[in-house]
Amino acid sequence: MTVFTSRIDRNGAAFRRNLEAFAVHRAAVEAARAATLAGGGTEALKLHRSRGKLPARERISHLLDPATPFLEIGQLAGYESRKEDAVASAGIVAGIGMVEGRACAIVANDATVKGGTYYPLTVKKHVRAQQVARENGLPCIYLVDSGGAFLPLQEDLFPDEHHFGRIFRNIAELSAMGLPQISAVMGQCTAGGAYIPAMSDETVIVRDTGTIYLGGPQLVQAATGEVVDAQRLGGADVHTRSSAVADHFAHDDYHALALVREIVARSATHPLPSPPTPPQPPLYDSSDIPGIISANPREPLPAREILARLLDGSRMIEFRARYGPTVICGTGAINGWPVGVVMNDGVLFSESAQKAANFIEICAQRRIPLLFLHNISGFMVGEAYEAGGIARHGAKMVAAVSCARVPKFSVIIGGSYGAGNFAMCGRAFGPRLMAMWPNARTSVMGGEQAATVLALVRQAQMERRGLTMSPEEIEAFKQPVRETYERASNPVHAASRLWIDAVIEPAETRNWLTLGLALAAGAPHEDTRFGVFRM
Numbered sequence: 208m209t210v211f212t213s214r215i216d217r218n219g220a221a222f223r224r225n226l227e228a229f230a231v232h233r234a235a236v237e238a239a240r241a242a243t244l245a246g247g248g249t250e251a252l253k254l255h256r257s258r259g260k261l262p263a264r265e266r267i268s269h270l271l272d273p274a275t276p277f278l279e280i281g282q283l284a285g286y287e288s289r290k291e292d293a294v295a296s297a298g299i300v301a302g303i304g305m306v307e308g309r310a311c312a313i314v315a316n317d318a319t320v321k322g323g324t325y326y327p328l329t330v331k332k333h334v335r336a337q338q339v340a341r342e343n344g345l346p347c348i349y350l351v352d353s354g355g356a357f358l359p360l361q362e363d364l365f366p367d368e369h370h371f372g373r374i375f376r377n378i379a380e381l382s383a384m385g386l387p388q389i390s391a392v393m394g395q396c397t398a399g400g401a402y403i404p405a406m407s408d409e410t411v412i413v414r415d416t417g418t419i420y421l422g423g424p425q426l427v428q429a430a431t432g433e434v435v436d437a438q439r440l441g442g443a444d445v446h447t448r449s450s451a452v453a454d455h456f457a458h459d460d461y462h463a464l465a466l467v468r469e470i471v472a473r474s475a476t477h478p479l480p481s482p483p484t485p486p487q488p489p490l491y492d493s494s495d496i497p498g499i500i501s502a503n504p505r506e507p508l509p510a511r512e513i514l515a516r517l518l519d520g521s522r523m524i525e526f527r528a529r530y531g532p533t534v535i536c537g538t539g540a541i542n543g544w545p546v547g548v549v550m551n552d553g554v555l556f557s558e559s560a561q562k563a564a565n566f567i568e569i570c571a572q573r574r575i576p577l578l579f580l581h582n583i584s585g586f587m588v589g590e591a592y593e594a595g596g597i598a599r600h601g602a603k604m605v606a607a608v609s610c611a612r613v614p615k616f617s618v619i620i621g622g623s624y625g626a627g628n629f630a631m632c633g634r635a636f637g638p639r640l641m642a643m644w645p646n647a648r649t650s651v652m653g654g655e656q657a658a659t660v661l662a663l664v665r666q667a668q669m670e671r672r673g674l675t676m677s678p679e680e681i682e683a684f685k686q687p688v689r690e691t692y693e694r695a696s697n698p699v700h701a702a703s704r705l706w707i708d709a710v711i712e713p714a715e716t717r718n719w720l721t722l723g724l725a726l727a728a729g730a731p732h733e734d735t736r737f738g739v740f741r742m
């Protein structure tokens with residue numbers, strides 16, 4: 208058993224300097240969050256309320272059990288995206304929350320953002336929420352208020368494999384898995400917006416404000432010449448009396464949300480399980496972590512100091528503590544939930560990669576969920592390491608991560624670069640949830656390295672033509688590369704593209720993981736089958 212002890216001086220100059228540097232990272236995230244929470248802006252919100260409709264986030268808070276948390280997924284989606292689809296939260300609020308004591312995936316269109324229409328990122332986020340529901344066996348609640356596809360970007364959201372159609376296929380498949388699919392129609396829902404309630408198992412519709420139709424009044428008139436108003440075409444009365452596209456008639460938003468709660472209450476879903484061991488706080492406060500992350504991003508993160516502030520009782524049973532020390536592996540707990548921790552403490556060498564692969568294999572066999580704490584510049588490079596088979600040993604770790612069918616969670620706490628990101632269960636490797644701390648960075652390699660690689664390639668090309676580059680020309684060539692990498696590797700950018708589910712504070716990390724671990728514990732287990740490891 209290792210008990211991590213701390214040697215940090217909370218009154219020292221370094222601690223204060225680090226806190227100040229972290230505050231700059233935090234401020235960038237907070238600015239993005241504030242802009243995002245403004246939704247479609249004051250005017251759109253006023254219009255929305257004047258129609259008797261609650262905003263999306265208020266709908267969710269009225270739906271949830273009082274004083275329970277909402278684990279929001281993709282809050283910053285769309286924030287720093289391409290100019291043409293940079294809309295607040297990608298026009299949809301998604302996450303996991305408790306309804307009648309049951310954890311549910313909740314997806315709510317924000318009609319103040321372009322009529323709740325689906326941008327490419329809206330589709331990606333809706334599909335992501337359904338993926339979280341699928342993996343954790345959760346009912347889905349859709350609070351629908353959407354004009355369907357955002358027509359100018361249709362080619363980026365309609366025809367492809369993971370585009371709009373996937374949302375409806377998912378509804379059918381999740382229902383087939385026995386996971387209740389419940390819709391409340393709380394605004395004008397057209398085309399794709401109409402298919403969500405139509406595909407759901409059980410649907411509520413709100414009088415006057417809710418409509419469901421494949422084509423709105425304008426389209427009907429254009430197509431057939433028929434003149435009909437929105438309510439006669441697809442209002443609550445038509446759909447609960449004549450068409451049976453909806454099942455329950457609600458008088459207003461509050462009534463609709465109460466009906467959804469009743470539907471969840473009588474569904475055969477399970478309450479969240481309790482942790483197998485009593486939760487214990489760490490010996491040291493996790494809110495001190497920003498003070499121990501060096502203000503200089505080139506300095507290594509103090510891995511053991513961080514574990515001392517994340518794990519129950521600051522302890523873990525370490526696996527091969529004396530071997531391959533640049534990766535720390537071991538079994539500990541977060542609020543009573545067992546986790547197999549894989550955490551970087553330096554570059555990955557062949558020994559550390561093999562050790563981690565072996566540890567992942569053990570966790571998969573013992574059904575211990577894995578927690579990856581990324582702080583990795585990549586695998587060691589150089590002649591001796593290539594000759595020693597670093598690619599082969601690294602591949603073993605990547606294969607183990609890929610095939611392990613235990614719940615995996617990833618938090619980028621420092622850098623996450625190149626193949627190191629793959630070996631540490633980056634997004635492509637299916638972590639159940641993935642987050643970054645505000646100071647963290649991720650890209651294929653560091654900006655400085657990328658700038659140097661590209662400059663060397665350019666110099667070699669010039670030399671072939673008998674030309675040379677001056678030091679000033681080299682620097683002028685490198686600077687934009689560095690800037691591009693810095694912009695694209697920061698956590699707000701990653702969150703805006705949905706490469707991660709959330710940007711979280713170090714002090715929030717334990718609670719954020721706790722809900723994920725509890726959900727995973729209640730979900731069905733899958734058996735792991737590994738492929739061929741390159742020995």
Ligand code: COA
Pocket residue numbers: 318320321322323324353354355356357358359395396397398399423426
């Ligand atoms: N694609 C692109 N933009 C759309 C859109 C769509 N499907 N539907 C609405 N918008 C835009 C509007 O142009 C407007 O943009 P602006 O603020 O820049 O002017 C904004 O969304 C809000 O629309 P508005 O009609 O003013 O809001 P509303 O709340 O009164 O009505 C809808 C919202 C969605 C009910 C209504 O706009 C509508 O019926 N849209 C057409 C829906 C449709 O036919 N979809 C087919 C998809 S296949």
